Amino acid sequence: MTPVLELADVAARYRGARADVVSDVSLAVRPGESLALVGESGAGKTTLLRLLLGLARPTAGTVRFDGVPLALRDRQQMRRFRRSVQCVFQDPYSSLDPRRRVGPIVAEPLRSLGLDTRAGAAPKVAAALEAVGLPADAAERYPHEFSGGQRQRIAIARATVCEPRVLLADEPVSALDVTTRVKVVDLLAELKRERGLTLVMVSHDLSVVASLCERTAVLEQGRVVEQGDTARVLGAPAHAYTRRLIDSVPRLPT
Amino acid sequence: MTLLDVHGLTVRTADGRPLVSNLSFTVAGGERLGLIGESGSGKSLTTLAVLGLLPEGMSATGSVVLAGTQILGAREKELTAVRGRDAAVVFQEPLTALDPLMRVGRQVAGPLARRTGLKGGRLRAATLDALAQVRLPDPERIARAFPHEISGGQRQRVALAAALACEPALLIADEPTTALDVSVQAEMLGLIDTLVREREMAVLFVSHDLAVVAKVTDRILVMKDGRAVEEGTVRDVVVAPRQEYTRNLVASARTLESALDLRSAP
Numbered sequence A: 001m002t003p004v005l006e007l008a009d010v011a012a013r014y015r016g017a018r019a020d021v022v023s024d025v026s027l028a029v030r031p032g033e034s035l036a037l038v039g040e041s042g043a044g045k046t047t048l049l050r051l052l053l054g055l056a057r058p059t060a061g062t063v064r065f066d067g068v069p070l071a072l073r074d075r076q077q078m079r080r081f082r083r084s085v086q087c088v089f090q091d092p093y094s095s096l097d098p099r100r101r102v103g104p105i106v107a108e109p110l111r112s113l114g115l116d117t118r119a120g121a122a123p124k125v126a127a128a129l130e131a132v133g134l135p136a137d138a139a140e141r142y143p144h145e146f147s148g149g150q151r152q153r154i155a156i157a158r159a160t161v162c163e164p165r166v167l168l169a170d171e172p173v174s175a176l177d178v179t180t181r182v183k184v185v186d187l188l189a190e191l192k193r194e195r196g197l198t199l200v201m202v203s204h205d206l207s208v209v210a211s212l213c214e215r216t217a218v219l220e221q222g223r224v225v226e227q228g229d230t231a232r233v234l235g236a237p238a239h240a241y242t243r244r245l246i247d248s249v250p251r252l253p254t
Numbered sequence B: 001m002t003l004l005d006v007h008g009l010t011v012r013t014a015d016g017r018p019l020v021s022n023l024s025f026t027v028a029g030g031e032r033l034g035l036i037g038e039s040g041s042g043k044s045l046t047t048l049a050v051l052g053l054l055p056e057g058m059s060a061t062g063s064v065v066l067a068g069t070q071i072l073g074a075r076e077k078e079l080t081a082v083r084g085r086d087a088a089v090v091f092q093e094p095l096t097a098l099d100p101l102m103r104v105g106r107q108v109a110g111p112l113a114r115r116t117g118l119k120g121g122r123l124r125a126a127t128l129d130a131l132a133q134v135r136l137p138d139p140e141r142i143a144r145a146f147p148h149e150i151s152g153g154q155r156q157r158v159a160l161a162a163a164l165a166c167e168p169a170l171l172i173a174d175e176p177t178t179a180l181d182v183s184v185q186a187e188m189l190g191l192i193d194t195l196v197r198e199r200e201m202a203v204l205f206v207s208h209d210l211a212v213v214a215k216v217t218d219r220i221l222v223m224k225d226g227r228a229v230e231e232g233t234v235r236d237v238v239v240a241p242r243q244e245y246t247r248n249l250v251a252s253a254r255t256l257e258s259a260l261d262l263r264s265a266p
Helices: A046-051 A075-084 A102-112 A118-131 A138-140 A150-159 A176-195 A208-213 A230-236 A240-248 B043-050 B074-083 B104-116 B119-135 B138-142 B153-167 B182-199 B211-214 B234-239 B245-263
Strands: A003-010 A022-029 A033-037 A060-066 A085-088 A167-172 A200-202 A215-220 A223-229 B002-014 B018-029 B032-036 B061-067 B087-090 B170-174 B202-207 B219-224 B227-234
Touching: A003 A046, A003 A215, A003 B074, A003 B219, A022 A046, A022 A060, A022 A223, A022 B104, A033 A046, A033 A208, A033 B202, A046 B138, A060 A075, A075 A085, A075 B104, A085 A150, A102 A118, A102 A138, A102 A150, A102 B002, A150 A167, A150 A176, A150 A215, A150 B227, A167 B032, A167 B182, A176 A200, A176 A208, A176 B245, A200 A208, A208 A230, A208 B245, A215 A230, A215 A240, A215 B119, A223 A230, A223 A240, A223 B234, A230 B138, B002 B227, B018 B043, B018 B061, B018 B227, B032 B043, B043 B061, B043 B202, B043 B219, B087 B153, B104 B119, B104 B138, B104 B153, B119 B138, B119 B153, B138 B211, B182 B211, B182 B234, B202 B211, B211 B219, B219 B234, B219 B245, B227 B234, B227 B245
Parallel strands: A033 A200, A033 A215, A085 A167, A167 A200, B032 B202, B032 B219, B087 B170, B170 B202
Antiparallel strands: A003 A022, A003 A060, A215 A223, B002 B018, B002 B061, B219 B227
16 A cells, blocks of 8 residues: 655755754554654654655655655645644644634644635534534634643644544643543543544654554654554564663553 | 651642642652653642752742752742752753753763862762762773763763762752663662662652652652552552552553563573
8 A cells, every 4th residue: 555655765855953852763654553653852853744744845755645756835635634644733822823713723724724614614613613522602712712732623623624544643742730641541541443534753762652553663863763563662662762762651550 | 867758748839730639648768769751740740849850830838848948939049048958959961951052071070069069079979979870881981072972871870979979968959860761770770779878868760660669769659640549558559559540540551561571581
């Protein structure tokens, strides 16, 4: 099956920097196989996500969408791309416009992709809010009226309202308390199951990764040191760095 | 011997809303207590109240006795004597806890000089020694660096070195590893554990993460909405929680953990 998203021998470098932030990265995201990008601060996880989102250009290599190189100037392709690939960020406090009501916030992808008029969007917004477990009157309220977990649900509703195939999520639960975190992980699992959504998730939390992703790629200093089935990578890590990551996870006494 | 005795502590905002309500607990010399709770549970405010550092406008009632000194209502001069000597603190974010314009060495030398009265070459040597004790590589270089020139994990080690330089009877650690990567966190927890044990210091360790708290403390106090929900040994609370809130908290943590076990079963 053609990967939905693919990075082929990709490198990226910040403007003016002498060294690459990521180099020689090859990854494929196949439909139904959620992928986790794991690693510590500075490993290049977020940079890879930005490349996959078309928010940054690789300095070498190619980003492919449905097998075709992503051309940021090709408006038609970008429109299809944006419709298929949406994203959720780490901090639900800064990713929602505080001055707009939730309804228009969630409807934004429909509007900017030219899919719906304001009136036509309303039922879709209501359905998206219901799917993430928010009350119907949420659309009339402002982001500050919601807790952190609820705000992350709003961000997920916005990302899923145009029924994308892939959801890119940058540490989607790490700003949340543990009980809330479990609920949002459950929600993402449900969206995967019921909508066939494929996740590409950046996370430093291995237990969240294990809950949600079939495949895992481990990044260290801008390079993929190991990738494969999550069960294999976490269960029988081949690379010393992966083992160190796993051994570092604090565990509850039994 | 009781080192810290918090009794009926209530912290209110300027408009009278209680954020911590009627909280009581004690920490004996050399004992390690974990304060655990989710956002808004009042755990950080409690540590600030213990140090007499509550934000402007907040008021505290009840009693907080630290090494024989009543902290609530104490004058700044008395508090200055208590801070460092009786209790020192490591905060969550070392980038804001350290002075960005001061070389790291001086920030550790300050409290060290205050406690020991050392000067010149001997103070310098003691500072390097303090940096070496928190296992910072190349203390000479780190001492000359500004906070932005070293990594997050190294900054937190510097903050720990500055706190330990005072040889406080009680080390307060407020989410000291939350901003750190997991492997750095593991090293930092091990370090706190060893250094505190060697010095027979008491610890008040604040965190939202049960597994982290369980690593360094003997007892746990679970807080919710400013109130104590449950208190007991780490084992009792984690293995046999009595209150529904704690059961939920433990179950959530276990759910995530079990995914790791299931997924990684060979």
